[in-house]
Amino acid sequence: MTFEIGLVFSIIGIAIILFFTEKFTIDTVSIGVMVAFLLTGILDVEEGLSGFSNPATITVAAMFVVSAAIFNTGLLDSFTQKLSSQAGKSTGHLLFTLMLSAGFLSAFISDTAVVALLMPAVIRLNKTDNIPPSKLLMPLSFGALMGGICTLLGTSTNILVSGIAEKAGLPSFGVFEMSLMGLVFFATGLVYMLTIGRWLTPTRKAKTELGESIQFGNYLSEIVILENYGQLNEPLLKQAIFNKLPIKPLQIIRVDGNKVRVYPNTSIQEGDIIRINCDKETLEKIKSTEGIELKADLKWDEQNITDEEERLYEALVTPNSFLVNKSIKGLNFKKLYNQVLVIGIRHRSDMLNSLLSKTALRAGDILLLRATEESIQSVESSDDLLLLSETKNKSLNKTKSILTLIVLGLIIGLASFEVFPIVVTAVAGAITLIMLRSLSTEQAYKAIDWKVILMLAGVLSMGLALEKTGGSQLIGGSIVESVGQFGPRAVMSALFALTFIMTNVMSNNATAALLAPIAISIAAALEVDSRPMLMAVTFAASLSFMTPMGYQTNTMIYTPGNYRFSDYIKVGTPLNLLLWIVATFGIPFFFPF
Secondary structure, three states, rough: HHHHHHHHHHHHHHHHHHHOOOOOHHHHHHHHHHHHHOOOOOOOOHHHOOOHHOHHHHHHHHHHHHHHHHOOOOOOOOHHHHHHHHOOOOOOHHHHHHHHHHHHOOOOHHHHHHHHHHHHOOOOOHHOOOOOOHHHHHHHHHHHHHOOOOOOOOOOHHHHHHHHHHOOOOOOOOOOOOOOHHHHHHHHHHHHHOHHHHHHOOOOOOOOOOOHEEEEEEEEEEEEEOOOOOOOOOOOOOOHHHHHHOOOOEEEEOOOOEEEOOOOOOEOOOOOOOEEEEOHHHHHHHHHHOOEEEEEOOOOOHHHHOOOOOOEEEEEEEOOOOOOOOHHHHHOOOOOOOEEEEEEEOOOEEOOOOOOOOOOOOOOOOEEEEEOOOOOOOHHHOOOEOOOOOOOOOOOHHHHHHHHHHHHHHHHHHHHOOOHHHHHHHHHHHHHHHHHOOOHOOOHHOOOOOHHHHHHHHHHHHHHHHHHHOHHHHHHHHHHHHHHHHHHHHHHHHHHHHHHHOOOOOHHHHHHHHHHHHHHHEEEEHHHHHHHHHHHHHHHHHHHOOOOOOOOOHHHHHHHOOOHHHHHHHHHHHHHHHHHHEEEEEEHHHOOO
């Protein structure tokens, strides 16, 4: 092993640790890796920055715009409306329809966007048909994942590996080249989730009261202001108790029964009942404060903390949201989202026990928001928060819908028949949709998930560094020496297993970027076609079912489904093992060595 190879391994090793710990966002780590290769001289400037001009990166950016245009027309809202009609039938029929719908949509547009589209409708079935979200959200996520591997456009991972292959002088993937094997995976997963998976999927009690699903710190309580309180008639911002203790005032009820919104300049008067949010230790301190009487804890329900103009909404922090790792206080959330107030956070599977405003947000957190119907629109239009509460469907624009579908058909058709490369048709389609006003230029810029783009550009440098220094050949040779005696099928099977294990604990795109060059080196060492090896990496990188952090859609459903980490292991591990067996025999059949 040369010094350069050792240096590359060290940088990638540190990156994998950072990917796993989530101490920094994946795009930050990815760009950091690229910069490290530039500073150490492993890659020159042109090589290091080549990820930004890679066809895969540009194609993914263009397809974000195309997906947004499809959603913008209101065309896909019919899918959410049909779910309720299926709920009246058997649960098995509903599961089949849900997974089939998610899989079909994910074959052509972002699987993350598909789950974001269908998840609120699935959650509403809890209220309308008393079907626990835990029974439906995991099949939704898994169906979207398996649908995404059925075409080149299904996930950014497919496009990424295709771009790596093309960069290595190999043919790029066809739009439907993966479809037959992808459909085998999808059919296998569908049968599993309708039988064994359905039995293993947890049935958690449907939450009917706000207090059972969201907890503001530890307690929602009331304090009464007595006549001997030392700061009567002074504004809230000058009140010592609220400045010194971690207390969040939610609402003031005057002596005459009027409910007053809490502002910094709102005065505190004798007889006021103030509804507050704080933890147990703070309540103990409040009890000893002169002039304040602590009332009994409230029963949690929406009526306690809303008035006639406002209501409560639930919104999920999306995986690539800029809110991740930031606090409510640091964001100035109320100003950022048009006077929308955060009054509760559900933090993954845990309930928070500290002051909400200082808690760092994580992907998958659910925020409990208090807002007017007008102000909540700022959240509904945001890509950083997914509103889980019921909202109005977009009105269907038939003309734009038809034109958008025609453009999507042309993107797929022209690329399928190799009239133009997919990167050309995707970019041309995105520009055409903007010109047809299916979405505005501003909406197009907003539709592109720049974190994903930066991440793709960064992780591509890992594969390039491995290939340039000979690291991929070294790893490939070691794998061949260990398993090669059993034949190329065994090597491909081992590569598939390694990929799906890695993608369950770190980014699927990072895993694919790391292992695709190694797959090419393995094929060269075995003197066989590289296609089955590349397909093993491509498929396995997206078939991530064993952990909530393995794929973005798994993260999205974790909190709304009230899942535990063990649920993914229990349901996802048998599915991953089953698909591993299917891959071992199926991939060489469709992609011979």
